[in-house]
Structure formats: structure tokens, C-alpha cells
Amino acid sequence: MDNRYNSCYLGERASKPKVALQNLHHHASQNPFNKTLLAGAIFLAANTAYAADPCDYVSTSPEASCVYVDNQINITIHSDINNPNNTPAYQYETDYMTTDKSVISLEAGTTIHSDATGIQALGYSNSEIEVSTSGNIYTGKTTDVDAPDPQAPITGPSGGLLALGAVIQNSDSQIVNQSASKDTAAIYSQALESRVTTSGVIRSQVGDAVRLQDTGPEYSYSSGGYIILDPQSVFDVHLQAGSVVEGGSEGAGIKTIGGATSNITIDEGATLSALSDVAISATGYDHYDLNYSSNPSGIDTYQYSGAATSITNAGTITGVIQLTSGQDKIVNDTTGVWNVRQWSDSDRDGVRDTVASVATSDFGGGTTELDNRGQIILTANADGSANSALLQNLNTFKTRGV
Numbered sequence: 001m002d003n004r005y006n007s008c009y010l011g012e013r014a015s016k017p018k019v020a021l022q023n024l025h026h027h028a029s030q031n032p033f034n035k036t037l038l039a040g041a042i043f044l045a046a047n048t049a050y051a052a053d054p055c056d057y058v059s060t061s062p063e064a065s066c067v068y069v070d071n072q073i074n075i076t077i078h079s080d081i082n083n084p085n086n087t088p089a090y091q092y093e094t095d096y097m098t099t100d101k102s103v104i105s106l107e108a109g110t111t112i113h114s115d116a117t118g119i120q121a122l123g124y125s126n127s128e129i130e131v132s133t134s135g136n137i138y139t140g141k142t143t144d145v146d147a148p149d150p151q152a153p154i155t156g157p158s159g160g161l162l163a164l165g166a167v168i169q170n171s172d173s174q175i176v177n178q179s180a181s182k183d184t185a186a187i188y189s190q191a192l193e194s195r196v197t198t199s200g201v202i203r204s205q206v207g208d209a210v211r212l213q214d215t216g217p218e219y220s221y222s223s224g225g226y227i228i229l230d231p232q233s234v235f236d237v238h239l240q241a242g243s244v245v246e247g248g249s250e251g252a253g254i255k256t257i258g259g260a261t262s263n264i265t266i267d268e269g270a271t272l273s274a275l276s277d278v279a280i281s282a283t284g285y286d287h288y289d290l291n292y293s294s295n296p297s298g299i300d301t302y303q304y305s306g307a308a309t310s311i312t313n314a315g316t317i318t319g320v321i322q323l324t325s326g327q328d329k330i331v332n333d334t335t336g337v338w339n340v341r342q343w344s345d346s347d348r349d350g351v352r353d354t355v356a357s358v359a360t361s362d363f364g365g366g367t368t369e370l371d372n373r374g375q376i377i378l379t380a381n382a383d384g385s386a387n388s389a390l391l392q393n394l395n396t397f398k399t400r401g402v
Contacts, residue, residue: 054099064090073102077119077135081112088120089113094129101128108173110135118175123191132169133200139186140178140205168194172242174201177209180348182250185211192233199240206348208251209274210237214258214307235262235307239270239315247274249345252281253319259307268335270315275345275352277359279319282306282328306364313338318379320359325366325393332401336374340389359389369396376401 054073055066063079075092083089089112092104104121112118118137123129168187177186185208187196194212202209214233235256239245247253253274256262262282266272272279284306306324313336320342321330332338342359343352359378363370370391376399378389391397 068099071100073099075102075104077104077106077110077112080110081114083112083114083116086116088117090118091120091122092129093122101130103130103132106133106135106137106173108134112137112139114139130169133173133175136174136176138174138176138178139184140180168196169198172200175203176201177204177207177248179204180206182206182248185209185251185255187211189213190215193236194233195236195238197238197240198243198245200242201244203244203246204248204251205275205350206248206250208253208255209245209247210254211251212237212254212256212259212262214260217258231258231260231307233259233307235259237262237264239264239266239272241267241269241315243267243270245270245272247276247278249275249348249350251276252278252322254279255281255283256307256309257283262307262309264309264311266311266313266315266317266336268314271318272315273318275350277319277342277344277352277356279317279321280309280311281322282309282324282364283322284324313374320361322362322364323368324364326364326368327366328363328368330368330370332370332372332374332376334373334401338372338374338376339379340376341379341387343387355387357388359387360392361390362392363394365393365395367395368393370394370398372397372399372401374401 053068055068058066058073058075063081064075064077067074067076077090081089090104092102094102102121102123104119106112106119112135114137116139118139119131119133121129121131168189175186177184184204184206186202186204187209188211189196190213192215196210196212212233212235214231217231237254245253247255251274253272254264264280306326308326309323309328311321311328311330312333313331314333315335316337316339318339318341320340340359340361342356344354344356345352346354378387380387
């Protein structure tokens with residue numbers, strides 16, 4: 001079967017609102033899904049309000065099965081998929097779902113090889129989508145044996161999992177994005193609530209390992225005519241024991257963009273790093289475009305900082321941390337080790353070749369607090385060269401460790 005057709009669509013596309021996941025809020029908002037998605041998948045349109053069994057409208061293929069029970073759609077990918085096309089290996093999309101939840105599971109022992117995205121799950125309604133992987137996903141030009149380097153002809157946010165409105169659980173499996181594009185990620189989620197839990201391997205060659213982006217802030221007008229921005233998205237990342245998360249040469253291990261709050265938990269026995277040596281990066285928007293037609297002030301770009309970030313590390317972090325101004329807190333727990341280093345791969349060949357004169361972690365100012373109860377180690381570079389570190393824009397530093 002041609003794997004370009006491993007996709008399904010549920011809902012009434014013609015009636016999709018401009019404000020997808022935010023249509024229950026009172027203020028105007030930008031369309032949250034502001035990324036260009038890969039084209040070419042085939043959608044099967046259905047209005048689930050009239051479907052006794054929504055699985056009747058799910059695209060069937062030898063690789064997947066669907067069961068509808070307790071108002072929940074359960075899709076299981078139980079066979080390998082090899083996808084040499086510039087389209088997702090498997091795509092699922094919902095719109096105005098009447099079900100409470102959709103679960104897409106990749107069974108243990110099952111592998112997806114895809115030149116583009118492995119699993120793409122899009123939610124344009126308020127029902128929850130969960131993507132659970134116990135199998136392996138390898139993306140990038142992995143199916144082309146003649147390719148000299150692992151590359152893919154894609155520039156958008158793609159990779160192992162591209163999920164809008166999803167909960168992602170990766171259990172003891174590998175999600176490896178080998179694309180040479182810095183705009184890709186092994187896991188990418190843009191939603192009002194993005195939750196990633198892993199006990200496996202998440203790795204990207206060039207881009208981010210985990211990238212979580214907000215849906216854009218709501219905005220309203222004050223009596224003085226000022227625009228008030230109110231970010232809504234909540235991020236939660238949990239690295240369980242045994243997990244290995246590694247960002248690429250131009251990405252971060254974990255990157256958040258915008259958002260209201262971000263919680264990152266690294267358990268004992270979990271490791272977080274990147275070939276860029278940027279372990280964690282929280283960024284905002286230098287130029288955020290508002291909907292000009294509903295903006296009487298005539299100003300259509302604004303700046304706002306990243307999410308208020310809470311990091312609890314009981315495992316091992318290697319690299320630097322970059323945050324924005326806000327109420328951030330970092331706890332390096334009693335078993336936690338933070339290896340401070342900035343030795344990166346500058347030419348995308350997977351080999352570290354550039355040493356920063358100072359490994360700089362920028363905490364963005366604000367009220368950032370670092371509470372060290374474990375070990376913060378100034379790590380020597382593997383080539384034996386000396387290293388020095390700077391903790392910049394840190395408001396409060398407490399230490400009971402080393």
C-alpha cells in the first residue's frame with residue numbers, strides 16, 4: 001500500500017473556526033496553528049456527530065486498526081511503515097469531535113521509517129489527542145540508502161512527532177530525527193496544553209529534540225487603549241529514569257516558545273543534552289503578529305517573553321540553560337548533576353568542534369532563582385581544553401550542594 005494514504009480526518013472542514021482551540025475564550029485571538037504543514041496527505045471528511053462508530057470514518061490500512069469504546073477512539077499502528085515520501089507516514093486530524101479523546105499508539109516492536117514526519121496528529125477541537133509510542137520512529141532521509149547524509153527535503157516543523165493539541169508519551173522506544181533542517185524537531189507540539197512524558201530516547205541531529213510552542217496569546221484592550229497580551233499555553237515535560245534526550249547541533253534538548261508556564265522534571269537516571277550544548281531554551285517572541293483586522297490601534301507586532309519556567313533536576317543535564325525574564329525557578333536536587341559546558345558541533349557532522357570561551361547560561365533576569373542541592377560541575381571539554389562558566393542575569397543563587 002502507498003503509505004502516503006495512511007491518514008484520516010474526522011470533522012467538518014468547511015466549518016473550522018479561525019480560532020481553533022481557543023474558541024471558548026472571550027477575547028479575540030490569533031489562529032493558534034500558524035505553521036505551514038506538509039502537504040499531500042489525503043483526508044477523509046466526516047461529521048462525527050452523526051456517526052454511531054467514528055472508526056467507520058477512519059482511513060484503514062494494513063498497518064493500523066481502530067476501536068471506539070467509552071467515547072474514545074483508539075488507533076493502533078501495529079505494523080512497520082516505510083515512507084519514502086515528503087508526507088507524514090501516518091496522519092490523523094480531528095475537527096469538532098464529539099469524542100472525549102483520541103489515542104494513537106505505536107506498538108512495541110513496530111518501526112516507522114519516514115523521509116518526512118513519522119506521526120502527525122492534529123486537533124482542531126477541544127477533545128484531547130494522545131500519541132503513545134512504544135515502537136521506534138526514525139525520520140529524515142532514512143529510507144534512501146543512496147543519500148550520503150541523513151537529510152530530508154523539508155523546512156517546516158517536522159520530525160518524529162508533529163502534534164497540535166496532543167499529549168505525547170514515549171515509553172522505552174526511540175524517536176530519532178535525522179533531518180538536516182534546523183527547523184525540525186524529534187517531537188514538536190503546539191497546543192493550549194502540551195505534555196511530553198518519556199522513558200526512551202528522543203534525539204535530533206540538527207534541530208530540537210523536544211519543541212513546545214504556544215498557540216499565541218489572547219489579547220484585549222485596556223481603558224487607556226493599550227493592548228494586554230495574555231499567553232495561555234501550559235507546557236509539561238517529564239523525563240523518567242532511563243530516558244535520553246539529545247538536541248541537535250543547532251537546536252536544544254528542550255525548547256519552549258512563548259506560553260504561560262513550563263514545568264520540566266528530570267528524574268534520577270535521565271539525561272538531557274544537545275550537540276549545541278544548549279540543554280534547555282525558553283524563548284519568547286521578538287515580533288508577534290496580531291490579527292490586524294481586529295486591531296484598531298494599527299500596531300500589529302508586539303514582543304512578549306517566554307513562559308515562567310520551573311526546572312527540577314534529579315538526573316543529569318549537560319550544557320547551558322537559556323531562559324527569559326520571568327518568575328523562573330531551577331532546583332538541582334540532591335541526586336542532580338548539572339555539567340556546565342558549551343562545546344558544540346558547528347558543521348552538522350555530529351562531531352563537537354567549537355568551544356565557547358565562556359559557557360554562558362542566561363537566566364533572563366526577572367526573579368529567577370537557582371537552588372542547588374546536588375552538584376554543579378564545570379566540565380572539562382573532551383579535548384582537554386579548559387572551561388569557564390558564567391551564570392548571567394540570575395536573581396537568587398542558593399546552594400547546599402557542590
